[in-house]
Amino acid sequence: MSKKVPAWQAVLRGLGPRGMALRIGAPVLALLISLGITMVLLRVTGADPVSSVQAMVDYGTTPNSVVDILNRATRYYLSAVAVAIGFRMALLNIGVDGQYRLAALLAAALAGALSLPAPFGQILTIVAAMVVGGLWAAIAGVLKVTRGVSEVLSTIMLNSIATGLIAYLLNPKRLAEMRPGSNNIATPQVPSSGRVGALNGALSAIGIDLPGRLYGLLPVAIVVGIVFWVVVNYTRFGFDLKVSGLAPGAAEASGVSAKKMIVVTMVTSGAIAGLIGMPELLGASYEYSLNFPAGLGFTGITVALLGRNHPLGIAFAAVLFAFLDQTSDVLQEVEVPKEIVGVMQGVVVLTVVIVYELVRRFEIRREQRAVAGELATGHDLARAGKGR
């Protein structure tokens, strides 16, 4: 256990302290520190930190905001899970952004052309998006195992290629339709039989009344989270995934094909990435247009880091980020530039990452000291063993 894991790998894989006290202490400490830094930052920009935070909380808890935050968190969550799958085996899929945008565009074009009875159109659209996302990610995986191309470089390039490809395809001559005089370009609208209704109806049946439209596909994110947790912890694939990340040599020796794992992981990550755009496409916009949310893939990287690659951790991180993004507008009202929210998010992630790593190292050092101390006193570790 004394083999040193490089800090960046520990950070990406979500390694942290193992002792109970430190597990609770580390995040508490990290959040207190980041809250403190945020307050100081607000003070420095000339605002009253307390009333600024209050304005954010006030606005963030209005029913309209709650719906927006949950919708936003759904997008962030799916994106972060897509990223986290790669992170688990130290595979950096920076290309989630391109994967989900391309998948959303092609799925939107398909859904706009389809007119199937209720569940089939939606299912086909979602499956198509996952296939497109998976295939686009597979390019990077295959390049890595056959040519040794770093997945970081190839996925970044694939993002640019996806942007170009989308610009080419999102054209009245190809997948988009012309709306005279419009500055927007969009794929044909998804017919009403192919849409997913809002969750509000189902929620008001159990007594929760919310305004606006809550994504009908929000439960998909929850299912993805549960499946991710089960697969990682209770399946052969999940075990192979973790081992390949922790100790590639050991994995290889025990018969896990590293190459296969890389491709399979990239494809899975891309398939989940394909889901990111679906709640918005089928539940809100019904078309892929210039206004389709972009850049979610990069938010996902930060959210996954903050959530330590754990399904629940990511859920909290996604909600926290969604809350901060949603309430950034209200800061301008108390004369604080909204960009401060980006700084806050950075502070939170950095503090969490740094505190975890420092605490982890502190714990390792403490254990080593304990072991060294016991060895020096001639204590029989093997016999005393379990009592430590």
Next chain:
Amino acid sequence: MRRGLKVSLVALTGTALTLTAAGCGGKKAATSDQKTVKVGLAFDVGGRGDQSYNDSAARGLERVKKELKVTTEEISAKQDEPDADKESRLRLLAGKGYQMVIGIGFAYTAAVLKVAKDYPNTKFLVVDADQCKVSGANVLGACFSEEQGSYLVGAAAALKSKTGTIGFIGGVNVPLIHKFEAGYDAGAKKVKPGIKVLPGKYLTQPPNFDGFKNPALGSEAAQGQLDQGADVIYHAAGGAGLGVIKTVGAAGKWAIGVDSDQYAQPALAAVKNQILTSMVKRVDLSVYDFVKSVGDGTFKAGTKQYNLANDGVGFAVSGGHMDDIKAQLDDLKAQIVAGKIVVPTE
């Protein structure tokens, strides 16, 4: 195990936030003073300080504040945000009791129409309304004939060019910017049929809207067109156009600004003598007209076209570089206003 700690972590932040919030209730300045008229304005990508499109809107707001004595509030947009963000931004303003809410940029159209339905007592303006179509008894859409103004600066570019080659740089490849290019091209060829207009360079492809924001992209594109022999370059690239003007200015060639009279922009003072003119798009006028009409009760829902005829678009003469050709351009303008010249938009 790790799950447990994450729960506690979030619970803790939540508690901390609630505590701080509870600790200082009532400190916030009262914002619901019903006597003052309040105008809320949401900016497009780039926000205040782009020296161009958004700043034109900001000028309108400043004028409103000074002349009509109203309280104003501004919020800027983030890049790559979905419609829901724009909607909640407008909802935030309308919900805070702003009697007038303004969305700058075509991307706000759908959001304005949606929010306006929920706030029938609030008046809404959307500048550059998409397809120049709005609905609702409390919504006004402002539309601009950018091609007409671009036609005149295109003519100016052709008349001032010594190399016989002129260029156009657009921010993002969207139909709105095609209007600028189409007018520019037609105007240049009208006064000098033999002029070479370089194919329009678009800085980014949608959905990447960096081309309205990143001056480095503008610089690079401008250098490219200078290398191809252009000696007058017109940009329709918002904040990214700063890079165009600075690069063209540094090379001692003519730059043509857009939206605001960029000769007068402090950020461009160093190269202002190389700014031939600017295609002025009076976003400020549309903002002012809107607030004024609501104030004196003459507000009319629907759309309003801003063109050469009502000086909603035009060209700037600051710096005096246009003095020798102004008469010629005014003649073209008169012909467009009279309908003798129809400027293409594509």
